[in-house]
Amino acid sequence: MKDCGCQEPHERKRVVLTGGPGAGKTAVLELVRQSLCKHLWIVPESAGILFGGGFPRGGAVVQRRAAQRAIYFVQRELEESVATQDLAIALCDRGTIDGEAYWPGPDDLWSAVGTTKTAELKRYDAVIHLRTPRNDSGYNRDNPLRVEEASEALSIDERIASAWSQHPRRHIVPSAADFVAKAQAAIALLRQEMPECCRRHMGVPPG
Numbered sequence: 001m002k003d004c005g006c007q008e009p010h011e012r013k014r015v016v017l018t019g020g021p022g023a024g025k026t027a028v029l030e031l032v033r034q035s036l037c038k039h040l041w042i043v044p045e046s047a048g049i050l051f052g053g054g055f056p057r058g059g060a061v062v063q064r065r066a067a068q069r070a071i072y073f074v075q076r077e078l079e080e081s082v083a084t085q086d087l088a089i090a091l092c093d094r095g096t097i098d099g100e101a102y103w104p105g106p107d108d109l110w111s112a113v114g115t116t117k118t119a120e121l122k123r124y125d126a127v128i129h130l131r132t133p134r135n136d137s138g139y140n141r142d143n144p145l146r147v148e149e150a151s152e153a154l155s156i157d158e159r160i161a162s163a164w165s166q167h168p169r170r171h172i173v174p175s176a177a178d179f180v181a182k183a184q185a186a187i188a189l190l191r192q193e194m195p196e197c198c199r200r201h202m203g204v205p206p207g
Contacts, residue, residue: 016094043082
């Protein structure tokens with residue numbers, strides 16, 4: 001973690017990096033992690049913590065509902081856990097709105113967890129959505145927690161896009177044959193959200 005030299009307090013923003021399975025989110029976050037300063041913190045993905053720790057991941061509706069409720073509440077608490085730090089950006093590896101794309105019903109997720117979609121959307125200052133590649137050649141299955149086939153990944157990505165569509169500051173990063181170009185676009189959008197004192201440490205990877 002680099003020291004940008006700025007000692008002034010920052011107005012914290014909560015920015016979401018999202019996208020369907022295989023969109024490149026993990027790789028972009030790693031690039032960010034290599035160059036972030038002390039005023040930017042990556043809030044980890046709650047689903048990865050839960051499933052990686054052994055939370056049941058079954059296909060039955062009751063199991064899917066339980067998982068999404070747990071993901072929602074863990075996500076909220078992860079975001080709250082950095083509230084006392086002097087941050088300019090809390091960069092969230094997905095946000096609570098993503099849960100809508102995975103919720104099986106029959107009701108909606110928001111009534112099931114005691115909130116509203118409007119309230120959840122207002123919690124985030126900006127959203128950067130990396131789109132999933134539209135064919136098998138661009139779909140990365142290296143993540144052991146990823147269980148979706150390529151066609152299902154694309155369907156999930158469409159549902160995520162729909163779930164976030166009402167956010168006033170949503171940025172779409174299209175899939176690209178050259179992943180470096182895609183990463184450059186995502187990091188450039190993130191830099192726009194950062195204060196000037198931090199931007200010089202958030203370089204864009206060379207093409």
